[in-house]
Amino acid sequence: MTPKLNRWKRFADWDERPLRLDKFAAEDPANGFSAFSSPADPQPGIGIEGGRVVSLDGVLEHDYDMIDRFIARHHIDPEVAPEAMALDSATVARWLVDMNVPRETLVRLAHGMTPAKLADVVSRLNALEIAFAYSKMRARKTPGNQAHVTNAKDDPLQLAADAATAVAFGFDEIETTMRVSRNAWSNAVACAVGGAVGRWGTLFQCSSEEAEELRIAMAGFTSYAETVSVYGTEKSFTDGDDTPWSKAFLAAAYASRGVKMRCTSGAGSELLMGFHEAKSLLYLEARCLCLQRGMGVQGTQNGGIDGAPLTATIPGGVRELMAENLIAVWLDLECASGNDARSTESEIRVGAKILPYLIAGSDLICSGMGSILKYDNSFNPSLINGEELEDYLVLQRDFEADGGLTPLPESRAIELRERAVEAIAAVFEELGLSSPTEDMKSSVVYASGSDDTRSLMPRDVSFISEAIKERGITVLDVVKALARRGFREEAENLLDVVKLRLSGDYLQTSAMIRNGRIVSAVNDPNDYLGPGSGYRVSEERRLQLNDIRDVLDQKEVLRSEALHEKDETRHIRYRNLGPAANGSAKDDVVIGISPAFGLKLYRTTAGHRLSEVLGAMLDAIRARGLKARVVRFRHTADTSFLGLSAARMAGSGIGIGIQAKGTAVIHQRDRQPHNNLELFSNAPITRLEHYRALGANAAAYALGEMPEPVVVPQRGEAMGSRYHARVALIYAIETGLTEAGAAPEEVDVTLTGVKS
Amino acid sequence: MTHTRADYPLAETQPGAVTGKRGKSLADITLDSVLAGDVTMEDLRITPQALQAQADVARDVGRPTLALNFERGAELVEVPQDFIMQVYELLRPGRAKSKEELLEAAATMRHTYQAERIARFIEEAAETYAARGLFTFRF
Numbered sequence: 001m002t003p004k005l006n007r008w009k010r011f012a013d014w015d016e017r018p019l020r021l022d023k024f025a026a027e028d029p030a031n032g033f034s035a036f037s038s039p040a041d042p043q044p045g046i047g048i049e050g051g052r053v054v055s056l057d058g059v060l061e062h063d064y065d066m067i068d069r070f071i072a073r074h075h076i077d078p079e080v081a082p083e084a085m086a087l088d089s090a091t092v093a094r095w096l097v098d099m100n101v102p103r104e105t106l107v108r109l110a111h112g113m114t115p116a117k118l119a120d121v122v123s124r125l126n127a128l129e130i131a132f133a134y135s136k137m138r139a140r141k142t143p144g145n146q147a148h149v150t151n152a153k154d155d156p157l158q159l160a161a162d163a164a165t166a167v168a169f170g171f172d173e174i175e176t177t178m179r180v181s182r183n184a185w186s187n188a189v190a191c192a193v194g195g196a197v198g199r200w201g202t203l204f205q206c207s208s209e210e211a212e213e214l215r216i217a218m219a220g221f222t223s224y225a226e227t228v229s230v231y232g233t234e235k236s237f238t239d240g241d242d243t244p245w246s247k248a249f250l251a252a253a254y255a256s257r258g259v260k261m262r263c264t265s266g267a268g269s270e271l272l273m274g275f276h277e278a279k280s281l282l283y284l285e286a287r288c289l290c291l292q293r294g295m296g297v298q299g300t301q302n303g304g305i306d307g308a309p310l311t312a313t314i315p316g317g318v319r320e321l322m323a324e325n326l327i328a329v330w331l332d333l334e335c336a337s338g339n340d341a342r343s344t345e346s347e348i349r350v351g352a353k354i355l356p357y358l359i360a361g362s363d364l365i366c367s368g369m370g371s372i373l374k375y376d377n378s379f380n381p382s383l384i385n386g387e388e389l390e391d392y393l394v395l396q397r398d399f400e401a402d403g404g405l406t407p408l409p410e411s412r413a414i415e416l417r418e419r420a421v422e423a424i425a426a427v428f429e430e431l432g433l434s435s436p437t438e439d440m441k442s443s444v445v446y447a448s449g450s451d452d453t454r455s456l457m458p459r460d461v462s463f464i465s466e467a468i469k470e471r472g473i474t475v476l477d478v479v480k481a482l483a484r485r486g487f488r489e490e491a492e493n494l495l496d497v498v499k500l501r502l503s504g505d506y507l508q509t510s511a512m513i514r515n516g517r518i519v520s521a522v523n524d525p526n527d528y529l530g531p532g533s534g535y536r537v538s539e540e541r542r543l544q545l546n547d548i549r550d551v552l553d554q555k556e557v558l559r560s561e562a563l564h565e566k567d568e569t570r571h572i573r574y575r576n577l578g579p580a581a582n583g584s585a586k587d588d589v590v591i592g593i594s595p596a597f598g599l600k601l602y603r604t605t606a607g608h609r610l611s612e613v614l615g616a617m618l619d620a621i622r623a624r625g626l627k628a629r630v631v632r633f634r635h636t637a638d639t640s641f642l643g644l645s646a647a648r649m650a651g652s653g654i655g656i657g658i659q660a661k662g663t664a665v666i667h668q669r670d671r672q673p674h675n676n677l678e679l680f681s682n683a684p685i686t687r688l689e690h691y692r693a694l695g696a697n698a699a700a701y702a703l704g705e706m707p708e709p710v711v712v713p714q715r716g717e718a719m720g721s722r723y724h725a726r727v728a729l730i731y732a733i734e735t736g737l738t739e740a741g742a743a744p745e746e747v748d749v750t751l752t753g754v755k756s
Numbered sequence: 757m758t759h760t761r762a763d764y765p766l767a768e769t770q771p772g773a774v775t776g777k778r779g780k781s782l783a784d785i786t787l788d789s790v791l792a793g794d795v796t797m798e799d800l801r802i803t804p805q806a807l808q809a810q811a812d813v814a815r816d817v818g819r820p821t822l823a824l825n826f827e828r829g830a831e832l833v834e835v836p837q838d839f840i841m842q843v844y845e846l847l848r849p850g851r852a853k854s855k856e857e858l859l860e861a862a863a864t865m866r867h868t869y870q871a872e873r874i875a876r877f878i879e880e881a882a883e884t885y886a887a888r889g890l891f892t893f894r895f
Contacts, residue, residue: 066884066885066890069887073880074821075821107818108818210844211841211844211845214841215837218837219797220797237849238849238890241848241849242848242849243847243884243885243890245847245878245880246844246847246848246881248825248828249844249847249881250844251825252825252828252829252831252832252874252877253829253844254829255807255826255828255829255832256829256831256832257801257802258802293821294821295821295825296822296823296824296825296826296828297822297825298822332818474797475797476795479787479790480790480791483790483791484791492787495786495790499782499785499800500767501801501802502775502776502782502785502800502801502803502806503765503802504802504807504810504826505764505766505810508813508814509814509819509822517768518765518767518768520764521817522761522764522765522813522817523764523765525817
């Protein structure tokens, strides 16, 4: 007895999808689970007396917490505030998406807006409007990207190789961190050296404890800092072991050492830390961002960051991440826009998350794309990782959108990895830190991830790292070591990065290095004012984006067909017998072949020799005692017309039409061209047994029977994506041989019977 | 002289004027001079003048808060690393046990290093920490 089912089986199918590993949270403002608004959020408001901000979003000065105080004193411009706060939020929201309202006008107004006002304005935009406004409001015109370079062993050889690879892909910044915190110095030296291979100008940071990070920067190994975190509630801030003043002091300290820095903040951090005050994510984040502008940092890493996975569990959470990025750029901050911590197991959600940023552009689209494999990412996996990096390259090509990366040829990747590994090994030897063996080095060069390496382990690395720190080794020692061992180019590249700090040009908002020159919001300001303005992909850049690997063209198709030609001559001979006549015998079945069949094209898209396909059909027809003729048509290459023409010439009234790519049809004399008896449209999955069955069915129809149609089973493969480029090129070869009014030719087919 | 956006980037518009703390210019700092031992980390340090120039540029392009940060940074150029780290530590929550510790640090900044903006900034922190009860035991 069939058991009675109690569930639509589709739900069981859905249970198995990666999506269901994601857990979703109910909206619950009282417990902090609200993206855009909460009853606890204040109404926008400001009080100014004698140039002093005496109330901020409903809080009177004597009740200010330290965040209110900082924002009131350092962010709010009392000259602009009365005008900006009096504006209708809906009007300002419309200005954000109005290409005729210049960016500068809106940036000036933001100087006078409170956190609640900024949140109130952007929350009125839908996701598309936020993406558009982001594209218009971001500070620097040219988009960029940042990579994570880490590994599960803190192996410096692999760090150097992976840093060099990331640089070659075009990342403007690379960020490392450690499994073991005392390995920071080794990581810093390894990435600094690897990042100097190939070209100069990639900025580098080593995310570590605040004080340690500044020391590493002072030794010259890193060129920027990013993990200076700020929070939107006072208690989260102090649990983060800082205050707005300590962080602002740190910002000034970085400036005093000529080192670029940005802060980090993102939705969900206060919720994760347990001090959300029942406020919405967006409002708390607006506070963080006003703080950062007040601190005078040039930019922010923003958009959920470590809180992105939590934020994505909340209704509207992903839209909120976009909205907070918009506030960041509206406040004129450089924005490294998240797309960092992997917020989902669903590849569809990953693609959907990245797309608005890819097409809108961003100072740094990802504030850490995993250039390494997921398990090697010491920050935790990124939204997009080494595994999926090529998907991203293809998205750039699909949308002709500059995501900051450039495809890297395989041979170049190996060259750079070898060079980087040799360079770091040379530095370690010169400085007496370690002597990596040939086996270690070669295992790293070819490794996709640290599972494949036989190299230094975290404990080995600790000795190297502590020696670098204790001996006070600086970037100059590393530069000298590189040069002494013949790595002059890398030595100069590394020195050039350190020299950036003399002028401080790269301390300005949104600064990066392109082709050896500073590009920032000062000399490359976003000037978007509608179509034709702002960042445009140049023709030169478009060709770079297009240049992904394994691209098919007609030459490639003809080359592979030429290889098959020789093979086919051993299996089959076609002899043209002249014009074909109409058959009259009842046992006459015609197989109509296409113009290029066996003359220019030799295999079906499934890879079967045309000799085998034709042989299978002929055998099956003859097995029923019928006669099968082969006729080549040159007036058409279309399957339906091939089939119908064949049927009309056949004495039985039944014909088969077949193209060289393997698409076939059974047709009958009196039918409309596209109303056939049986169609085999999925050539790539059509096997010889199907062609045999097709022949058998054609014979059955000729004998007046009603056979079971042949069904080629398919499992939902994206046949079009796999084959259509090839099919279109092949088909063009067929149509190129057609000639209007050309007469059918009788073809004598000899199968040699050669087996291989 | 006040710098404007037209002077940016300084390393390209006036490379000769960009020098490290010991006066070496960008052109003086080459791989060969490093190998000859003529370059120290001090030569790779930004000067207060360069930070002031960047502050001018930032102000000119409408970024007054960024300019102020560069100016605070300029005051810290001459402050030894250890003292910077000490003051940073003191500004973290619960490190200073009283307002006076911070005021003392502010006074050192003002009198020893002529870091007036930084001093006022620390005083403002002291006042805030007192108001918000941040001089409490944390660990």
